[in-house]
Amino acid sequence: MRKSIGLLLLPLGCCAFAQQADVITDEAKVPSYTLPAVLTLQSGQTVSDAKTWMARRRPEILAIYEAEVYGKSPARPPKLNYEVKSVEKQALGGKATRKIVTIFFGERPDAPKMDLLLYLPAAATKPVPVILGLSFAGIHTVANDPGVPLADQWGRDNKKSPAVEKSRGAAAAQWQAEKILAAGYGLATVYYEQIEPDFAGGMQYGIRPLFFKPGQTEPGPGDWAAIAAWAWGASRALDYLEKDKDVDAKRVGLLGHSRLGKAAIWAGAQDSRFTFIISNESGEGGAAISRRDYGERTKALNTKFPHWFDGNFKKYNDRENDMPFESHMALALMAPRGVYVASAEGDQWSDPKGEFLGAANASPVWELFGKKGIGTMTMPGLHEPVGDRVRYHIRAGKHDVTEYDWEQYLTFAKAQWGR
Ligand code: GTR
Numbered sequence: 576m577r578k579s580i581g582l583l584l585l586p587l588g589c590c591a592f593a594q595q596a597d598v599i600t601d602e603a604k605v606p607s608y609t610l611p612a613v614l615t616l617q618s619g620q621t622v623s624d625a626k627t628w629m630a631r632r633r634p635e636i637l638a639i640y641e642a643e644v645y646g647k648s649p650a651r652p653p654k655l656n657y658e659v660k661s662v663e664k665q666a667l668g669g670k671a672t673r674k675i676v677t678i679f680f681g682e683r684p685d686a687p688k689m690d691l692l693l694y695l696p697a698a699a700t701k702p703v704p705v706i707l708g709l710s711f712a713g714i715h716t717v718a719n720d721p722g723v724p725l726a727d728q729w730g731r732d733n734k735k736s737p738a739v740e741k742s743r744g745a746a747a748a749q750w751q752a753e754k755i756l757a758a759g760y761g762l763a764t765v766y767y768e769q770i771e772p773d774f775a776g777g778m779q780y781g782i783r784p785l786f787f788k789p790g791q792t793e794p795g796p797g798d799w800a801a802i803a804a805w806a807w808g809a810s811r812a813l814d815y816l817e818k819d820k821d822v823d824a825k826r827v828g829l830l831g832h833s834r835l836g837k838a839a840i841w842a843g844a845q846d847s848r849f850t851f852i853i854s855n856e857s858g859e860g861g862a863a864i865s866r867r868d869y870g871e872r873t874k875a876l877n878t879k880f881p882h883w884f885d886g887n888f889k890k891y892n893d894r895e896n897d898m899p900f901e902s903h904m905a906l907a908l909m910a911p912r913g914v915y916v917a918s919a920e921g922d923q924w925s926d927p928k929g930e931f932l933g934a935a936n937a938s939p940v941w942e943l944f945g946k947k948g949i950g951t952m953t954m955p956g957l958h959e960p961v962g963d964r965v966r967y968h969i970r971a972g973k974h975d976v977t978e979y980d981w982e983q984y985l986t987f988a989k990a991q992w993g994r
Contacts, residue, residue, distance in 0.1 A: 599869050600923045608866035608896060610936060613904050614943075625943040628910070636908060637844060639900045644860075645841050646799035646885030648807045649786045655814040656680075660690075663722050664697065670756055671697055672821070673722060675714070678811055680770075680782045687782050689769040690714055691812050692723060694752050695761040695821050704826030704992050705761035706853075706984070707812055708750065709805060709835040712742065713766045718752045719744030729768045733777065749832075751981040758985045759994070763816060767835060770808030771801050775882045782808065796886030802860075803885075805835065806842035813848055826850055826992045828913070830984065832976050833925075834883065837861035844908035851913030851991050853984050854906075855976050858925030860884065862916040862933040864902050865895045870926040902929075903936035906965070910937070911944035913991040914965045915984060920957060922974040928954055934967045941965055964991075 599605060614622040614632065622632045641647045656679040666673035671694040679688045692714035695703055710717060713726025715738060725738040755762045767773065771781025778784065783794065783804055794800065799807070809829055817824040828851040831839030836857030843852035854862050859871035860883070874892035877884065891898050906914055916934040918927030931954045938948025947963035955961045960968035960983050970979050 598871075598924075602869070602928070605867055605869050608864075608868075610864070610866065610903065611899065611901050613907050613937065614939060622943070625911070628940060628943050633908060633910075636900065636904045640841070640844065640905060640908075642797050642885075643887045643891075643898075643900060644884055644905075645803040645806070646794065646797055646887075648799045648803045648845065651810065651814070655811065655818070657815050657818075661722075666694065666697075666720060666722060667718060667753065667756070669697060670753060671695060672699075673720065674819070675723065676815055678765075678815055680811070681785045686785065687769060687771075687780070689765050689808060689811070690726065691763055691765050691815055692717055693761060693763045693816075693819070693822075694718070694756060696756045696759055699759070699821065702821055702823040703759060703761045704823050704828075704988065704994065705763050705816055706755060706828050706830055706988065707763045707765075707809060707816065708830040709767045709809055709838060710746065710750075710764045711767065711832070711835065712746055713738050714764055715743050716746040717744075717750045717762075717764050718747050726766055726769075729772045729774075729777070733772070733774045735772070735780075748978070749976040751978055754978070754981055755985065758989070760985070760988065761822060763812060765808060765812050767805045767808070767838070771804040773801065773834070773882075775880075777801070778882060794886070798885060800885045800888075801880075801882045802834070802838045802841055805838040806845065809838065809842040810846045810848075813846065817848075824848070826994075828853065828988055828991070830855065830976075832856060833858065833861075833974065834880075837883075840905050840909075843912070843914075844905060847912070849912065851915065851987070852909060853915040853917070853987075855917045855980060856919055856922050856925045856930070856974055857916070858922075858930065861925075861930070862902055862906060863926040863929035864932050864936070865891075865898060865929075866901060867926060867929040867932070868895075869929055870924045901936075902933035906933055906937035907940040910940040911946050911964065913987065915987050916965075916967050917980055917983070918967075918969040919974055920969060920971050925974065927969050931955075931967050931969070934962070934965050938962075938965050960986075 830853040832855040836854040941948040948965035949962040
């Protein structure tokens, strides 16, 4: 099962997991490994100040990730082509102003375009901070709001068809729009498959061919792949938010869950306008340490989802210890901005401890800036969030985004944004 329409919950991990006898979920069986040093330059020199991190080590790591993992994304386009389709000041029972905006990726009428749904607190008297989220399903699933047109939806048959009315609001529990609005923040969402449909071969319906060189039909080994495309789309959503005078665009955080939590890491790494990222249960190829042989592994990712990462990443199948990169280095690209990594106890496929260790081992980079990261190398218990500018929690339950998760994210947002 590729995805369940209208839900953020993706059961694929659980099923693949159950079928693979060689998947380790016993901590005692995890072989030892050595992490690459996040604070050592390729020259061997130690990085001991923020300036050297920003000027030298950070670009080195970014370049490794561009070449070996996600592929190189195109630059920000000189102009954003968009249209504000509607503004409704009495949405969600009068609690929200709702805007629907279409962002056009190409000049031709059949070029991909993405709809952005923006809810702002109705009572706002000044520009508000916004959490932008990549959604697994059309924007009509985000809240039970009859004013949002039903989006076309890519189905498990890899075909696009009109969404059904009963999917309206189907992901409302995962988005918690009213809670976000009550905290004084806006919520913006885009449906990731309007950027690129999520299947091998989906590329042809997405944005990547718009950037092909004449005659090119397939990406080269270091060209950007689907995760990078979704990340790039998130940045285009932010381009719009910067134009909206009701948004405090210096305070925009990005949330992604699971595969979209992987995309959030790469979006935040490349686009320093995101003041924080929330990488919810992003697992292998996300916040989890790849060298830990626990739960999902690189080979499983590359086999099931060959379109997610670039061609060069495939050479690390069964060779995680040879990676010149590791998840703590990817997370550290956010420093000194905010990072929230979260896990679920029932989501062992994502390797909760590996996710914690990704965040914990990234934290020394924040200290160069005089900021506190996770602040401990000991994995906390359930429902015991830890950390400051880098924060982490594990909750009970399955692979999902829940009200509990949002309560933690809103507390984190307030601390990061100072309002
Ligand atoms: C799983 C995949 C994970 C995770 C998940 C998701 O099937 O193995 O890496 O990304 O999908 O996106 O829900």
